[in-house]
Structure formats: C-alpha cells, structure tokens
Amino acid sequence: MDLAGRPLDDWQSDSIDLILATRGDGHWACFEYCEWVPRQNGKGTVLEARALAGFFLLGEALIMWSAHEYKTAMVAFRRVRGLMRALGRQVGDNENLLEFDKLDENGEPTTFLVKINNTNGEEGFERLDTEAQIKFLARSKGSGRGFTGNCNIIDEAFALTVDQHQALLYTVSAIPNAQIIYTSSPPLTGDTGAVMYSLRHRGDPTAPRVDDDGPWEQDPSLGYRDFGIAGNLDFLDGVDLEDLANWAAANPSLGILRSNGTGLTHEAVGRELRAAKADLPGWARERLGIWPRQADDRSPRWEVIGESTWLTRLDRQAVMGDPLTLAVDVTPDRTWAAISAAGPRTGGGRVVDVIDHRPGTGWIIDRLVELAVKHKPLVIVISDKAIADAAGGTELPDGTKLRVIRAGAADMAASAAAFFDAVAGTAPDLWQLGQPSLTTAVSGATKRTIGDGWAWNRRSITTDICPLVASSLALWALGTVRLHVAASTPFAMT
CATH class of the missing domain: 3.40.50.300 (P-loop containing nucleotide triphosphate hydrolases)
Structure with missing residues (x-):
C-alpha cells in the first residue's frame, strides 16, 4: 500500500x-x-x-x-x-x-x-x-x-x-x-x-x-x-x-x-x-456507530425443548453400544447434510451422536458405506428421496446392499415425537454428547403441523436443523422393531 x-x-x-x-x-x-x-x-x-x-x-x-x-x-x-x-x-x-x-x-x-x-x-x-x-x-x-x-x-x-x-x-x-x-x-x-x-x-x-x-x-x-x-x-x-x-x-x-x-x-x-x-x-x-435495537431481540429460542431440559441430558463421556441405527437428513436447499447414530448407552438409556455434518450431499453415500461396513447398523433411515433411492442400490464389499428406509411425512412426525418424549417427556432416557451442531439445531427448532402431529421446523432460515432431524430419525428407527434386521456384534462407538 x-x-x-x-x-x-x-x-x-x-x-x-x-x-x-x-x-x-x-x-x-x-x-x-x-x-x-x-x-x-x-x-x-x-x-x-x-x-x-x-x-x-x-x-x-x-x-x-x-x-x-x-x-x-x-x-x-x-x-x-x-x-x-x-x-x-x-x-x-x-x-x-x-x-x-x-x-x-x-x-x-x-x-x-x-x-x-x-x-x-x-x-x-x-x-x-x-x-x-x-x-x-x-x-x-x-x-x-x-x-x-x-x-x-x-x-x-x-x-x-x-x-x-x-x-x-x-x-x-x-x-x-x-x-x-x-x-x-x-x-x-x-x-x-x-x-x-x-x-x-x-x-x-x-x-x-x-x-x-x-x-x-x-x-x-x-x-x-x-x-x-x-x-x-x-x-x-x-x-x-x-x-x-x-x-x-x-x-x-x-x-x-x-x-x-x-x-x-x-x-x-x-x-x-x-x-x-x-x-x-x-x-x-x-x-x-450506535446500533438500532434489533426488532426481534426478544424472539423466543428453545421453543420446543427448553435449554435447561436439554442440558440435563448431557453426558459428554457417553458410550454407544450395540445395536445402532443411522439416519440422514438434508437441508431444503441441499447445502448441508447430517448423519446421526442412535443406540443404547452403556450405563443405561439411549444416546444420539451426530457422526457427520458437512456441506453438500455428494459425500453421503460413500460415508454411509464406510459406516455400514464398520458398524453394521440395524437400518439406515434417509429423509431425502433421491439419496435414499441411490443409497438403496449401493452394494457393500460383502455383496449385500445398504439397508435403507425412506422416511415419509408420518415417519418425520413420529421421529420428532419420539425425540421430544425421550428428552422432555415424563420418563426421559436419551443422552446427548454436547455437540454444538445438535445443540444449535435444538435451540432453533420449532414445530410444523403434519396431520394430527408435528415435525421439526426451523425458527429462521439461518437455522440448520438437519442434525436434529437426523438424530430424531435414528432414535425413532432404534425403537421401531419392524424396521430392524439381525443385530450385529456389540461394539463401542468412538
């Protein structure tokens, strides 16, 4: 200069x-x-x-x-x-x-x-x-x-x-x-x-x-x-x-x-x-340089699950046992996606883990194959039709194919209810690892009506809730026996 x-x-x-x-x-x-x-x-x-x-x-x-x-x-x-x-x-x-x-x-x-x-x-x-x-x-x-x-x-x-x-x-x-x-x-x-x-x-x-x-x-x-x-x-x-x-x-x-x-x-x-x-x-x-007062300074956050409730479910040292499920969700504009896992928690209850959260969608199927080979999940639930169709035809090294379930609107509502009950219900048993992406999603989530129920929605377009949706789907799949295949050998996720 x-x-x-x-x-x-x-x-x-x-x-x-x-x-x-x-x-x-x-x-x-x-x-x-x-x-x-x-x-x-x-x-x-x-x-x-x-x-x-x-x-x-x-x-x-x-x-x-x-x-x-x-x-x-x-x-x-x-x-x-x-x-x-x-x-x-x-x-x-x-x-x-x-x-x-x-x-x-x-x-x-x-x-x-x-x-x-x-x-x-x-x-x-x-x-x-x-x-x-x-x-x-x-x-x-x-x-x-x-x-x-x-x-x-x-x-x-x-x-x-x-x-x-x-x-x-x-x-x-x-x-x-x-x-x-x-x-x-x-x-x-x-x-x-x-x-x-x-x-x-x-x-x-x-x-x-x-x-x-x-x-x-x-x-x-x-x-x-x-x-x-x-x-x-x-x-x-x-x-x-x-x-x-x-x-x-x-x-x-x-x-x-x-x-x-x-x-x-x-x-x-x-x-x-x-x-x-x-x-x-x-x-x-x-x-x-004096700022105007933001019009929505008092806008509510943590509208569905309260912050204090969410923090009571924190266990950063939680270990996930077998069997586990995997789930995938993608943002509406397809700029971000998340893969989450749910499984039993060593010591009691259940635990969810956001395994991956990245921009775009091109990485998802390769990552699912890697996780499936390593962990042999009960089932993989995917909210996006295009990715579910592509993943369902993907062959694993042993000659089998990925076990994929496409989540429909009713499943989205059922998974949101399952997650809410497991965190804020009368007998909560779900634990979370303190992952920022999931905490941000929970804090910014609202409800959208689906039939007689509701599913997760974003409080604003700046909120990425796909870690929450993926975690909810994984938890729902864990508790939905009709989706399961034979459990694999016990293991601990790290």
Missing part, C-alpha cells in the same frame, strides 16, 4: 495484522473477521490491502469482493484498479495489461502480467502467471454460487441478506484455509441486517442478550472489532452527541490528514451534526 501511494493509518495496519494473523498450524486465526466502522473512515482501504495481499503475496486463487449494489462494487473495482496501475507498468498501448516485477524460484528478477477485465458484469483482475483472480460482484441470492473462493470480502454488510450470505458462505467450504471478511456501519433498522446481528451476537460480549442465550463465549474462529459507542437509537438523551471524545472513539481516522488532502475532520463532523438535526438517530448510527 505504501508503494501504491496509499499508506495505511495505524488502525488500518492493526486490522491487517488481525486479519492476517495465523494459528500455530499456519491457518488463519480468523476464519471470519468483522470490522464495523462509521462511514468515511477508510474501511475500504483495509479491504484493498487484504485483496492485494492475497493476489500478490499469499497465492490465493480466487478473491471474491461483493457489495450490496453493482455501483458500489464498481467503486471498489476502480479503486483497486488505480492501485494496480500505481504498482505495475502498462504494457505498450494496452491499458488493461500491466507488468509487475518478481523474483523467480532461483531468486532472479523476472516479471509477470496482470489482465484487467472491464467487461460489464465480469469486472476483475487475473494474473497470467498463476491465473489468480479478484472478482467484483453485486450480491444476490445466486451470486457467487459455483465459485470456490479463498477469500470472500463482503463490503457494506448492513445490506447482506441471509439468502445472499448462504450463496457466498459455502463457496469457501472446500478450501482448507479460507477467510470471510465483513465490513460495514451498523444496520439501517432493527428489522434488517439479520446476518450482522448474528455476527454481533457471536462476537460482542456486550451485545443485548436474553436469559435463554446463556453466557457469551468467544468464538475461536471469529475476529470482531466494533468502533461504535454504546447507546440506544430510540433514546439518545443518554448520549452526548457533541462530545469530541465520542467522535474520536467511534471514528479511528478522525483528524488524520492524508497526503492526497483527504481526511475526516472535526469541522466536517460538526457540520454533519448540525445538518442532521431532523434525523439525529441517523447521524448517531452513521457517525457514532
């Missing part, structure tokens, strides 16, 4: 240090990193530095930079293009082909070329030696699908919807050292910005919480910095809007005059405040 004529402010350098920090194994300390900063402080410069580092220094094959609008993405593209041209040399008369210096594997000076793509909708950069790319796109429900990104840069996250987040999140699932970076000022209203509120809930120990949330715990893979000050946009009498200390706390670039003559000054902030007298909450949000 120095060489490109855009040196970083101290706080921006701190951001890059945090973003590029690594664990002992060399992987990023922050799989996700959030930087919430009021407007015009230069958070875009942090993203530019991260993108250039990945492109020139880190060997990242694909960097995806998205914004909520096409025009915003293009502003970022043009800024990065300016940095590229400052760092490289134009090749002949071709302004879209740049030459850069590097050292080869022997330490000898050589060059490489970068192509600038200005085609509408395809804007980006490509190294012609490594084929590494930076792509710029406007977010949509489908944008980003089909790409496998090493780094996802999500600018203006206040407008990031759950559907858009899902479209981008899973592009990095198969990358062993991927990273997602979010930058924004606070959400515009309390009923928008669901992804930002979720990140805040995970990253900020001072974020509003309800009793059912339990104590805050550090997410070991989330980096989180929010420069905004505490306050309530609905009651600003408790905040001194003219306090220069508040201005400085929320705006890390305040008072820094850059070499190109730009910079956020106290005079400019004062002008903003006077001009915003008719919308002080808007000014407090945009300049002081």
Whole structure:
C-alpha cells in the first residue's frame, strides 16, 4: 500500500495484522473477521490491502469482493484498479495489461502480467502467471454460487441478506484455509441486517442478550472489532452527541490528514451534526456507530425443548453400544447434510451422536458405506428421496446392499415425537454428547403441523436443523422393531 501511494493509518495496519494473523498450524486465526466502522473512515482501504495481499503475496486463487449494489462494487473495482496501475507498468498501448516485477524460484528478477477485465458484469483482475483472480460482484441470492473462493470480502454488510450470505458462505467450504471478511456501519433498522446481528451476537460480549442465550463465549474462529459507542437509537438523551471524545472513539481516522488532502475532520463532523438535526438517530448510527435495537431481540429460542431440559441430558463421556441405527437428513436447499447414530448407552438409556455434518450431499453415500461396513447398523433411515433411492442400490464389499428406509411425512412426525418424549417427556432416557451442531439445531427448532402431529421446523432460515432431524430419525428407527434386521456384534462407538 505504501508503494501504491496509499499508506495505511495505524488502525488500518492493526486490522491487517488481525486479519492476517495465523494459528500455530499456519491457518488463519480468523476464519471470519468483522470490522464495523462509521462511514468515511477508510474501511475500504483495509479491504484493498487484504485483496492485494492475497493476489500478490499469499497465492490465493480466487478473491471474491461483493457489495450490496453493482455501483458500489464498481467503486471498489476502480479503486483497486488505480492501485494496480500505481504498482505495475502498462504494457505498450494496452491499458488493461500491466507488468509487475518478481523474483523467480532461483531468486532472479523476472516479471509477470496482470489482465484487467472491464467487461460489464465480469469486472476483475487475473494474473497470467498463476491465473489468480479478484472478482467484483453485486450480491444476490445466486451470486457467487459455483465459485470456490479463498477469500470472500463482503463490503457494506448492513445490506447482506441471509439468502445472499448462504450463496457466498459455502463457496469457501472446500478450501482448507479460507477467510470471510465483513465490513460495514451498523444496520439501517432493527428489522434488517439479520446476518450482522448474528455476527454481533457471536462476537460482542456486550451485545443485548436474553436469559435463554446463556453466557457469551468467544468464538475461536471469529475476529470482531466494533468502533461504535454504546447507546440506544430510540433514546439518545443518554448520549452526548457533541462530545469530541465520542467522535474520536467511534471514528479511528478522525483528524488524520492524508497526503492526497483527504481526511475526516472535526469541522466536517460538526457540520454533519448540525445538518442532521431532523434525523439525529441517523447521524448517531452513521457517525457514532450506535446500533438500532434489533426488532426481534426478544424472539423466543428453545421453543420446543427448553435449554435447561436439554442440558440435563448431557453426558459428554457417553458410550454407544450395540445395536445402532443411522439416519440422514438434508437441508431444503441441499447445502448441508447430517448423519446421526442412535443406540443404547452403556450405563443405561439411549444416546444420539451426530457422526457427520458437512456441506453438500455428494459425500453421503460413500460415508454411509464406510459406516455400514464398520458398524453394521440395524437400518439406515434417509429423509431425502433421491439419496435414499441411490443409497438403496449401493452394494457393500460383502455383496449385500445398504439397508435403507425412506422416511415419509408420518415417519418425520413420529421421529420428532419420539425425540421430544425421550428428552422432555415424563420418563426421559436419551443422552446427548454436547455437540454444538445438535445443540444449535435444538435451540432453533420449532414445530410444523403434519396431520394430527408435528415435525421439526426451523425458527429462521439461518437455522440448520438437519442434525436434529437426523438424530430424531435414528432414535425413532432404534425403537421401531419392524424396521430392524439381525443385530450385529456389540461394539463401542468412538
């Protein structure tokens, strides 16, 4: 950035240090990193530095930079293009082909070329030696699908919807050292910005919480910095809007005059405040980084099975004996799937175990074959017709075929009831291992009516309940004798 004529402010350098920090194994300390900063402080410069580092220094094959609008993405593209041209040399008369210096594997000076793509909708950069790319796109429900990104840069996250987040999140699932970076000022209203509120809930120990949330715990893979000050946009009498200390706390670039003559000054902030007298909450949000109160802060969780009830069924040391059953469930959009097992618990009762929980569905049948050969389950129950049909015809090494049952609507209702009774009924006998994926699913599950009964449903589209559905199906199959084949030799799952 120095060489490109855009040196970083101290706080921006701190951001890059945090973003590029690594664990002992060399992987990023922050799989996700959030930087919430009021407007015009230069958070875009942090993203530019991260993108250039990945492109020139880190060997990242694909960097995806998205914004909520096409025009915003293009502003970022043009800024990065300016940095590229400052760092490289134009090749002949071709302004879209740049030459850069590097050292080869022997330490000898050589060059490489970068192509600038200005085609509408395809804007980006490509190294012609490594084929590494930076792509710029406007977010949509489908944008980003089909790409496998090493780094996802999500600018203006206040407008990031759950559907858009899902479209981008899973592009990095198969990358062993991927990273997602979010930058924004606070959400515009309390009923928008669901992804930002979720990140805040995970990253900020001072974020509003309800009793059912339990104590805050550090997410070991989330980096989180929010420069905004505490306050309530609905009651600003408790905040001194003219306090220069508040201005400085929320705006890390305040008072820094850059070499190109730009910079956020106290005079400019004062002008903003006077001009915003008719919308002080808007000014407090945009300049002081105060969050609006989330419209569903009090939304109930643990609606079906209470948190305290769930925790009474915890046994992290539980050992599963023979016989066992396996079950598979897939999310409606087929982006995630889970395999769970149920069996008797050594010491009494029954236990469920989420054996696998991964993106996509292509891995399921191979994993089922592996588990079937090793554990010889009584039966395998699958909620998805396509996977059940394919798995049912799969031959095992001994010449037999996978024993598969397709779960219908009635079975889904029966399995939900069986799980509920085993956890929260009058004589609970089911134990769980404290697996986060299953606990998250139970906390976010609701009911949907099926005939005279009910099956599991999601409280919101951000909740993945397939570990719960798979565990329920496995437990139901364990107690449904008509589904069983001969039991196998006893064993303990590890």
